Amino acid sequence: MIPESIQRFIERFSRLPSIGPRLATRLAFHLAGRDAVSIEELATSIRALAALERCPRCFFFKQTGAPLCSICANPGRDHGTIAIVEKETDLISIEKTGRFKGTYFLLGELPERGILTDTERARIAHLARYIDTELGGMAAELIIAVSQNTFGDFTAEALKQELKGRARTITRLGRGIPTGGEIEFADEETLGSALVGRN
Amino acid sequence: MIPESIQRFIERFSRLPSIGPRLATRLAFHLAGRDAVSIEELATSIRALAALERCPRCFFFKQTGAPLCSICANPGRDHGTIAIVEKETDLISIEKTGRFKGTYFLLGELPERGILTDTERARIAHLARYIDTELGGMAAELIIAVSQNTFGDFTAEALKQELKGRARTITRLGRGIPTGGEIEFADEETLGSALVGRN
Numbered sequence: 001m002i003p004e005s006i007q008r009f010i011e012r013f014s015r016l017p018s019i020g021p022r023l024a025t026r027l028a029f030h031l032a033g034r035d036a037v038s039i040e041e042l043a044t045s046i047r048a049l050a051a052l053e054r055c056p057r058c059f060f061f062k063q064t065g066a067p068l069c070s071i072c073a074n075p076g077r078d079h080g081t082i083a084i085v086e087k088e089t090d091l092i093s094i095e096k097t098g099r100f101k102g103t104y105f106l107l108g109e110l111p112e113r114g115i116l117t118d119t120e121r122a123r124i125a126h127l128a129r130y131i132d133t134e135l136g137g138m139a140a141e142l143i144i145a146v147s148q149n150t151f152g153d154f155t156a157e158a159l160k161q162e163l164k165g166r167a168r169t170i171t172r173l174g175r176g177i178p179t180g181g182e183i184e185f186a187d188e189e190t191l192g193s194a195l196v197g198r199n
Numbered sequence: 200m201i202p203e204s205i206q207r208f209i210e211r212f213s214r215l216p217s218i219g220p221r222l223a224t225r226l227a228f229h230l231a232g233r234d235a236v237s238i239e240e241l242a243t244s245i246r247a248l249a250a251l252e253r254c255p256r257c258f259f260f261k262q263t264g265a266p267l268c269s270i271c272a273n274p275g276r277d278h279g280t281i282a283i284v285e286k287e288t289d290l291i292s293i294e295k296t297g298r299f300k301g302t303y304f305l306l307g308e309l310p311e312r313g314i315l316t317d318t319e320r321a322r323i324a325h326l327a328r329y330i331d332t333e334l335g336g337m338a339a340e341l342i343i344a345v346s347q348n349t350f351g352d353f354t355a356e357a358l359k360q361e362l363k364g365r366a367r368t369i370t371r372l373g374r375g376i377p378t379g380g381e382i383e384f385a386d387e388e389t390l391g392s393a394l395v396g397r398n
Contacts, residue, residue: 001269001294003262005247012244017229023217029287030216032248032260039249045211047242048204049227050235061231063202070200088228095200 006032057130059106059123060091071103078102080140084127084159086110086147094145102143110151116158124162131166139167148175205231256329258305258322259290270302277301279339283326283358285309285346293344301342309350315357323361330365338366347374 002010006028014024031039055062055069062069071077081102085091091104105127108119116124131139144159146152160170175193177186186194201209205227213223230238254261254268261268270276280301284290290303304326307318315323330338343358345351359369374392376385385393 002291003251003260003268005244005251006260009244009248012241017225018222019226025291026216026288027218028248029260031245032251032287034248036249039245042211043242043246045204045208046230046238046245049208049231049233050238052202052204052231061202061205061228069202088231089225092201092224 058104059108060088060104076101078140080135081143082127082139082141083143083145085145090145102141107146107155110146110155112151114154116155120155120158124159128163128166131163137166140169142167142170144170144172146172148173257303258307259287259303275300277339279334280342281326281338281340282342282344284344285351289344301340306345306354309345309354311350313353315354319354319357323358327362327365330362336365339368341366341369343369343371345371347372 009028009031010021010024013019013027014021019027031042051064052061053064054060055072057068057072060069060071066073072079078101082105083091083094083100083102084105084107085094086107086109088106091106094100094104105123107123108117110120131137142159142163144156146155156172163170174197175190176197177183177190177194183191208227208230209220209223212218212226213220218226230241250263251260252263253259254271256267256271259268259270265272271278277300281304282290282293282299282301283304283306284293285306285308287305290305293299293303304322306322307316309319330336341358341362343355345354355371362369373396374389375396376382376389376393382390
Protein backbone atom coordinates (compact mmCIF):
# COMPACT_ATOMS: atom_id res chain seq x y z
CA MET A 1 0.00 0.00 0.00
CA ILE A 2 2.86 2.38 0.83
CA PRO A 3 5.18 3.19 -2.11
CA GLU A 4 8.44 1.23 -1.96
CA SER A 5 10.71 4.27 -1.63
CA ILE A 6 8.71 5.51 1.36
CA GLN A 7 8.94 2.06 2.94
CA ARG A 8 12.68 1.86 2.43
CA PHE A 9 13.15 5.33 3.91
CA ILE A 10 11.09 4.36 6.98
CA GLU A 11 13.04 1.11 7.48
CA ARG A 12 16.40 2.84 7.35
CA PHE A 13 15.61 5.97 9.30
CA SER A 14 13.64 4.25 12.05
CA ARG A 15 16.85 2.49 13.07
CA LEU A 16 18.61 5.77 13.89
CA PRO A 17 18.81 6.85 17.54
CA SER A 18 15.65 8.57 18.84
CA ILE A 19 13.84 8.06 15.51
CA GLY A 20 11.24 5.33 15.79
CA PRO A 21 8.92 4.09 13.03
CA ARG A 22 6.38 6.80 13.88
CA LEU A 23 8.72 9.74 13.36
CA ALA A 24 10.36 8.07 10.34
CA THR A 25 6.91 7.72 8.73
CA ARG A 26 6.07 11.35 9.39
CA LEU A 27 9.40 12.45 7.97
CA ALA A 28 9.04 10.26 4.87
CA PHE A 29 5.71 11.80 3.90
CA HIS A 30 6.84 15.29 4.81
CA LEU A 31 9.92 14.97 2.60
CA ALA A 32 8.04 13.29 -0.25
CA GLY A 33 5.87 16.40 -0.39
CA ARG A 34 8.85 18.74 -0.63
CA ASP A 35 10.40 20.07 -3.82
CA ALA A 36 13.31 18.17 -5.40
CA VAL A 37 15.83 20.91 -4.57
CA SER A 38 15.33 20.82 -0.82
CA ILE A 39 15.34 16.99 -0.82
CA GLU A 40 18.63 17.08 -2.69
CA GLU A 41 20.04 19.53 -0.13
CA LEU A 42 19.25 17.13 2.71
CA ALA A 43 20.73 14.16 0.84
CA THR A 44 23.88 16.19 0.15
CA SER A 45 24.24 17.24 3.78
CA ILE A 46 24.00 13.59 4.88
CA ARG A 47 26.52 12.51 2.27
CA ALA A 48 28.98 15.23 3.37
CA LEU A 49 29.22 13.54 6.79
CA ALA A 50 30.95 10.54 5.24
CA ALA A 51 33.99 12.70 4.45
CA LEU A 52 34.58 13.69 8.09
CA GLU A 53 37.58 12.28 9.86
CA ARG A 54 38.41 11.90 13.51
CA CYS A 55 41.07 14.09 15.09
CA PRO A 56 44.13 11.87 15.55
CA ARG A 57 44.70 13.41 18.99
CA CYS A 58 41.27 13.57 20.68
CA PHE A 59 38.92 11.58 18.38
CA PHE A 60 36.48 14.45 17.93
CA PHE A 61 35.57 15.15 14.28
CA LYS A 62 37.72 17.48 12.26
CA GLN A 63 37.42 19.25 8.92
CA THR A 64 38.60 16.84 6.21
CA GLY A 65 42.24 17.49 5.38
CA ALA A 66 43.02 19.45 8.56
CA PRO A 67 45.73 17.81 10.70
CA LEU A 68 43.81 18.28 13.98
CA CYS A 69 40.32 19.33 15.12
CA SER A 70 39.84 23.04 15.75
CA ILE A 71 40.09 22.60 19.54
CA CYS A 72 43.34 20.59 19.49
CA ALA A 73 44.75 22.99 16.88
CA ASN A 74 43.96 26.06 19.02
CA PRO A 75 47.13 27.36 20.76
CA GLY A 76 44.92 29.36 23.13
CA ARG A 77 43.61 26.22 24.83
CA ASP A 78 45.30 24.56 27.78
CA HIS A 79 46.61 21.33 26.30
CA GLY A 80 47.73 19.92 29.63
CA THR A 81 44.18 19.90 31.04
CA ILE A 82 42.11 17.23 29.38
CA ALA A 83 38.40 16.50 29.87
CA ILE A 84 37.68 12.85 29.11
CA VAL A 85 34.16 12.59 27.68
CA GLU A 86 32.05 9.78 26.35
CA LYS A 87 30.67 11.30 23.18
CA GLU A 88 30.68 14.32 20.88
CA THR A 89 27.48 15.81 22.28
CA ASP A 90 29.00 15.79 25.79
CA LEU A 91 31.93 17.82 24.43
CA ILE A 92 29.49 20.30 22.86
CA SER A 93 27.61 20.64 26.17
CA ILE A 94 30.80 21.40 28.07
CA GLU A 95 31.92 23.89 25.38
CA LYS A 96 28.58 25.68 25.73
CA THR A 97 29.23 26.41 29.41
CA GLY A 98 32.11 28.65 28.29
CA ARG A 99 33.91 27.63 31.50
CA PHE A 100 36.45 25.18 30.14
CA LYS A 101 39.62 26.24 28.37
CA GLY A 102 41.34 22.85 28.29
CA THR A 103 41.11 20.21 25.60
CA TYR A 104 39.13 16.98 25.28
CA PHE A 105 39.54 13.29 24.81
CA LEU A 106 36.67 11.18 23.44
CA LEU A 107 36.36 7.77 24.97
CA GLY A 108 33.44 6.46 22.90
CA GLU A 109 30.27 4.81 24.24
CA LEU A 110 30.67 3.43 27.75
CA PRO A 111 30.65 -0.38 28.16
CA GLU A 112 27.30 -1.86 29.17
CA ARG A 113 28.87 -4.42 31.47
CA GLY A 114 31.70 -3.92 33.89
CA ILE A 115 34.38 -4.64 31.27
CA LEU A 116 36.15 -2.09 29.12
CA THR A 117 35.50 -2.47 25.39
CA ASP A 118 38.38 -2.92 22.96
CA THR A 119 37.75 0.58 21.60
CA GLU A 120 38.02 2.05 25.08
CA ARG A 121 41.21 0.14 25.89
CA ALA A 122 42.78 1.33 22.63
CA ARG A 123 41.67 4.92 23.28
CA ILE A 124 43.03 4.95 26.83
CA ALA A 125 46.36 3.59 25.56
CA HIS A 126 46.31 6.33 22.91
CA LEU A 127 45.80 9.01 25.58
CA ALA A 128 48.61 7.55 27.71
CA ARG A 129 50.93 7.70 24.68
CA TYR A 130 49.93 11.31 24.00
CA ILE A 131 50.71 12.27 27.60
CA ASP A 132 54.05 10.47 27.40
CA THR A 133 55.20 11.93 24.09
CA GLU A 134 53.65 15.41 24.08
CA LEU A 135 53.26 16.33 27.75
CA GLY A 136 56.50 14.84 29.06
CA GLY A 137 54.67 12.01 30.79
CA MET A 138 52.53 14.20 33.06
CA ALA A 139 49.25 16.05 32.36
CA ALA A 140 48.29 18.92 34.66
CA GLU A 141 44.75 17.59 35.18
CA LEU A 142 42.51 14.90 33.79
CA ILE A 143 38.82 15.64 34.34
CA ILE A 144 36.74 12.52 33.99
CA ALA A 145 33.48 13.91 32.59
CA VAL A 146 31.45 10.72 32.20
CA SER A 147 27.87 10.05 33.32
CA GLN A 148 27.14 9.82 37.05
CA ASN A 149 25.82 6.27 36.93
CA THR A 150 27.09 2.73 37.44
CA PHE A 151 28.77 2.48 34.03
CA GLY A 152 30.29 5.91 34.48
CA ASP A 153 31.56 5.01 37.95
CA PHE A 154 33.13 1.83 36.65
CA THR A 155 34.76 3.64 33.74
CA ALA A 156 36.03 6.41 35.99
CA GLU A 157 37.69 3.83 38.27
CA ALA A 158 39.25 2.06 35.28
CA LEU A 159 40.56 5.39 33.93
CA LYS A 160 42.08 6.28 37.29
CA GLN A 161 43.86 2.92 37.41
CA GLU A 162 45.14 3.08 33.85
CA LEU A 163 46.28 6.72 33.93
CA LYS A 164 47.59 6.83 37.50
CA GLY A 165 50.93 8.63 37.59
CA ARG A 166 50.29 10.40 34.31
CA ALA A 167 48.49 13.45 35.75
CA ARG A 168 49.08 15.69 38.74
CA THR A 169 45.35 15.49 39.56
CA ILE A 170 42.58 13.28 38.27
CA THR A 171 39.13 14.70 39.07
CA ARG A 172 35.56 13.92 38.25
CA LEU A 173 32.65 16.33 37.57
CA GLY A 174 30.95 17.35 40.80
CA ARG A 175 27.81 15.56 41.85
CA GLY A 176 25.03 17.66 43.32
CA ILE A 177 21.56 19.11 42.98
CA PRO A 178 20.99 20.30 39.39
CA THR A 179 20.02 23.94 38.88
CA GLY A 180 16.29 24.23 39.44
CA GLY A 181 16.31 20.91 41.29
CA GLU A 182 14.34 20.64 44.50
CA ILE A 183 15.92 19.22 47.65
CA GLU A 184 12.78 17.25 48.38
CA PHE A 185 13.10 15.21 45.20
CA ALA A 186 16.88 14.62 45.22
CA ASP A 187 17.87 11.02 45.92
CA GLU A 188 20.03 10.30 49.00
CA GLU A 189 23.17 9.69 46.98
CA THR A 190 22.89 13.03 45.16
CA LEU A 191 22.00 14.91 48.33
CA GLY A 192 24.94 13.34 50.16
CA SER A 193 27.31 14.36 47.39
CA ALA A 194 25.87 17.87 47.36
CA LEU A 195 26.59 18.13 51.09
CA VAL A 196 30.15 16.94 50.70
CA GLY A 197 30.71 19.26 47.72
CA ARG A 198 29.06 22.30 49.37
CA ASN A 199 30.57 25.65 48.49
CA MET B 200 34.44 24.67 16.65
CA ILE B 201 32.02 22.20 15.04
CA PRO B 202 33.05 21.05 11.54
CA GLU B 203 31.16 22.86 8.80
CA SER B 204 29.47 19.77 7.38
CA ILE B 205 28.10 18.88 10.84
CA GLN B 206 26.83 22.42 11.24
CA ARG B 207 25.12 22.43 7.86
CA PHE B 208 23.48 19.09 8.62
CA ILE B 209 22.19 20.39 11.96
CA GLU B 210 20.82 23.59 10.36
CA ARG B 211 18.92 21.70 7.67
CA PHE B 212 17.64 18.77 9.70
CA SER B 213 16.59 20.81 12.72
CA ARG B 214 13.99 22.50 10.51
CA LEU B 215 12.19 19.22 9.82
CA PRO B 216 9.02 18.45 11.79
CA SER B 217 9.69 16.96 15.26
CA ILE B 218 13.46 17.29 14.83
CA GLY B 219 14.83 20.16 16.89
CA PRO B 220 18.47 21.26 17.15
CA ARG B 221 19.10 18.73 19.92
CA LEU B 222 18.07 15.66 17.96
CA ALA B 223 19.69 17.01 14.77
CA THR B 224 22.99 17.36 16.66
CA ARG B 225 22.78 13.82 18.03
CA LEU B 226 21.98 12.49 14.57
CA ALA B 227 24.83 14.42 12.94
CA PHE B 228 27.46 12.95 15.25
CA HIS B 229 25.91 9.51 15.12
CA LEU B 230 25.97 9.53 11.32
CA ALA B 231 29.45 11.03 11.10
CA GLY B 232 30.66 8.01 13.07
CA ARG B 233 29.08 5.53 10.67
CA ASP B 234 30.74 3.88 7.70
CA ALA B 235 30.46 5.50 4.27
CA VAL B 236 28.23 2.74 2.89
CA SER B 237 25.43 3.17 5.43
CA ILE B 238 25.60 6.97 5.10
CA GLU B 239 25.26 6.59 1.33
CA GLU B 240 22.24 4.29 1.84
CA LEU B 241 20.48 6.97 3.90
CA ALA B 242 21.31 9.69 1.36
CA THR B 243 19.98 7.49 -1.43
CA SER B 244 16.75 6.73 0.40
CA ILE B 245 16.16 10.46 0.92
CA ARG B 246 16.89 11.21 -2.70
CA ALA B 247 14.47 8.48 -3.87
CA LEU B 248 11.61 10.43 -2.29
CA ALA B 249 12.03 13.21 -4.85
CA ALA B 250 10.84 10.86 -7.58
CA LEU B 251 7.48 10.15 -5.92
CA GLU B 252 4.36 11.55 -7.51
CA ARG B 253 0.92 12.21 -6.13
CA CYS B 254 -1.98 10.03 -7.24
CA PRO B 255 -4.03 12.16 -9.66
CA ARG B 256 -7.24 10.87 -8.06
CA CYS B 257 -6.67 11.01 -4.27
CA PHE B 258 -3.35 12.93 -3.83
CA PHE B 259 -1.71 10.11 -1.83
CA PHE B 260 1.77 9.17 -3.09
CA LYS B 261 2.08 6.58 -5.82
CA GLN B 262 4.91 4.55 -7.28
CA THR B 263 6.56 6.65 -9.98
CA GLY B 264 5.13 5.77 -13.42
CA ALA B 265 1.99 4.05 -12.07
CA PRO B 266 -1.24 5.75 -13.22
CA LEU B 267 -2.84 5.66 -9.75
CA CYS B 268 -1.81 4.88 -6.15
CA SER B 269 -2.22 1.26 -5.08
CA ILE B 270 -5.44 2.00 -3.18
CA CYS B 271 -7.18 3.84 -6.04
CA ALA B 272 -5.95 1.16 -8.47
CA ASN B 273 -7.38 -1.68 -6.34
CA PRO B 274 -10.67 -2.96 -7.85
CA GLY B 275 -11.45 -4.65 -4.52
CA ARG B 276 -11.94 -1.32 -2.75
CA ASP B 277 -15.28 0.50 -2.59
CA HIS B 278 -14.66 3.55 -4.79
CA GLY B 279 -17.97 5.17 -3.92
CA THR B 280 -17.08 5.45 -0.22
CA ILE B 281 -14.41 8.07 0.32
CA ALA B 282 -12.66 9.01 3.54
CA ILE B 283 -11.45 12.60 3.40
CA VAL B 284 -8.26 12.90 5.44
CA GLU B 285 -5.84 15.70 6.16
CA LYS B 286 -2.52 13.96 5.64
CA GLU B 287 -0.78 10.75 4.59
CA THR B 288 -0.15 9.53 8.12
CA ASP B 289 -3.90 9.78 8.87
CA LEU B 290 -4.55 7.52 5.87
CA ILE B 291 -1.97 5.04 7.17
CA SER B 292 -3.61 5.06 10.63
CA ILE B 293 -7.04 4.31 9.16
CA GLU B 294 -5.59 1.56 6.93
CA LYS B 295 -4.03 -0.04 10.01
CA THR B 296 -7.44 -0.49 11.65
CA GLY B 297 -8.29 -2.93 8.82
CA ARG B 298 -11.91 -1.73 9.11
CA PHE B 299 -12.14 0.47 6.04
CA LYS B 300 -12.57 -0.88 2.53
CA GLY B 301 -13.34 2.40 0.79
CA THR B 302 -10.88 4.83 -0.78
CA TYR B 303 -9.34 8.10 0.39
CA PHE B 304 -9.03 11.71 -0.52
CA LEU B 305 -6.18 13.83 0.85
CA LEU B 306 -7.08 17.38 1.69
CA GLY B 307 -3.65 18.64 2.81
CA GLU B 308 -2.88 20.53 6.00
CA LEU B 309 -5.91 22.20 7.53
CA PRO B 310 -6.09 26.02 7.48
CA GLU B 311 -4.93 27.74 10.67
CA ARG B 312 -7.59 30.40 10.48
CA GLY B 313 -11.22 30.01 9.58
CA ILE B 314 -10.57 30.37 5.85
CA LEU B 315 -9.94 27.54 3.37
CA THR B 316 -6.50 27.65 1.76
CA ASP B 317 -6.16 27.75 -2.01
CA THR B 318 -4.84 24.18 -1.97
CA GLU B 319 -7.90 23.00 -0.08
CA ARG B 320 -10.29 24.83 -2.40
CA ALA B 321 -8.56 23.30 -5.42
CA ARG B 322 -8.63 19.84 -3.85
CA ILE B 323 -12.31 20.05 -2.94
CA ALA B 324 -13.11 21.14 -6.51
CA HIS B 325 -11.06 18.19 -7.73
CA LEU B 326 -13.06 15.78 -5.57
CA ALA B 327 -16.34 17.28 -6.79
CA ARG B 328 -15.22 16.77 -10.41
CA TYR B 329 -14.24 13.17 -9.65
CA ILE B 330 -17.68 12.48 -8.15
CA ASP B 331 -19.34 14.10 -11.16
CA THR B 332 -17.37 12.32 -13.85
CA GLU B 333 -16.63 8.91 -12.30
CA LEU B 334 -19.44 8.32 -9.81
CA GLY B 335 -22.32 9.75 -11.85
CA GLY B 336 -22.55 12.83 -9.62
CA MET B 337 -23.27 10.92 -6.39
CA ALA B 338 -20.90 9.18 -3.94
CA ALA B 339 -22.34 6.55 -1.60
CA GLU B 340 -20.67 8.07 1.46
CA LEU B 341 -18.13 10.73 2.29
CA ILE B 342 -16.50 10.21 5.69
CA ILE B 343 -14.90 13.40 6.92
CA ALA B 344 -11.93 12.04 8.91
CA VAL B 345 -10.33 15.28 10.09
CA SER B 346 -9.16 16.20 13.59
CA GLN B 347 -11.78 16.80 16.27
CA ASN B 348 -10.76 20.37 16.98
CA THR B 349 -11.74 23.87 15.93
CA PHE B 350 -9.93 23.76 12.58
CA GLY B 351 -11.30 20.31 11.90
CA ASP B 352 -14.84 21.43 12.78
CA PHE B 353 -14.53 24.43 10.47
CA THR B 354 -13.16 22.31 7.62
CA ALA B 355 -15.86 19.68 8.12
CA GLU B 356 -18.56 22.35 7.83
CA ALA B 357 -16.95 23.79 4.69
CA LEU B 358 -16.71 20.31 3.15
CA LYS B 359 -20.37 19.64 3.89
CA GLN B 360 -21.36 22.91 2.22
CA GLU B 361 -19.19 22.39 -0.84
CA LEU B 362 -20.08 18.74 -1.43
CA LYS B 363 -23.73 18.84 -0.44
CA GLY B 364 -25.81 16.93 -2.99
CA ARG B 365 -22.82 14.91 -4.18
CA ALA B 366 -23.10 12.10 -1.59
CA ARG B 367 -25.98 10.07 -0.19
CA THR B 368 -24.51 10.53 3.29
CA ILE B 369 -21.77 12.72 4.65
CA THR B 370 -20.51 11.54 8.04
CA ARG B 371 -17.74 12.41 10.43
CA LEU B 372 -15.64 10.10 12.63
CA GLY B 373 -17.36 9.42 15.97
CA ARG B 374 -16.34 11.46 18.97
CA GLY B 375 -16.04 9.65 22.28
CA ILE B 376 -13.85 8.31 25.03
CA PRO B 377 -10.64 6.85 23.56
CA THR B 378 -9.79 3.22 24.37
CA GLY B 379 -8.10 3.18 27.76
CA GLY B 380 -9.51 6.63 28.51
CA GLU B 381 -10.98 7.27 31.96
CA ILE B 382 -14.40 8.89 32.33
CA GLU B 383 -13.08 11.04 35.14
CA PHE B 384 -10.59 12.80 32.87
CA ALA B 385 -12.77 13.20 29.77
CA ASP B 386 -13.76 16.80 29.04
CA GLU B 387 -17.48 17.68 28.97
CA GLU B 388 -17.62 17.97 25.21
CA THR B 389 -16.13 14.51 24.69
CA LEU B 390 -18.28 12.94 27.37
CA GLY B 391 -21.41 14.52 25.89
CA SER B 392 -20.53 13.18 22.44
CA ALA B 393 -19.84 9.74 23.91
CA LEU B 394 -23.30 9.74 25.49
CA VAL B 395 -24.99 10.76 22.24
CA GLY B 396 -22.98 8.15 20.30
CA ARG B 397 -23.48 5.36 22.88
CA ASN B 398 -23.80 1.87 21.43
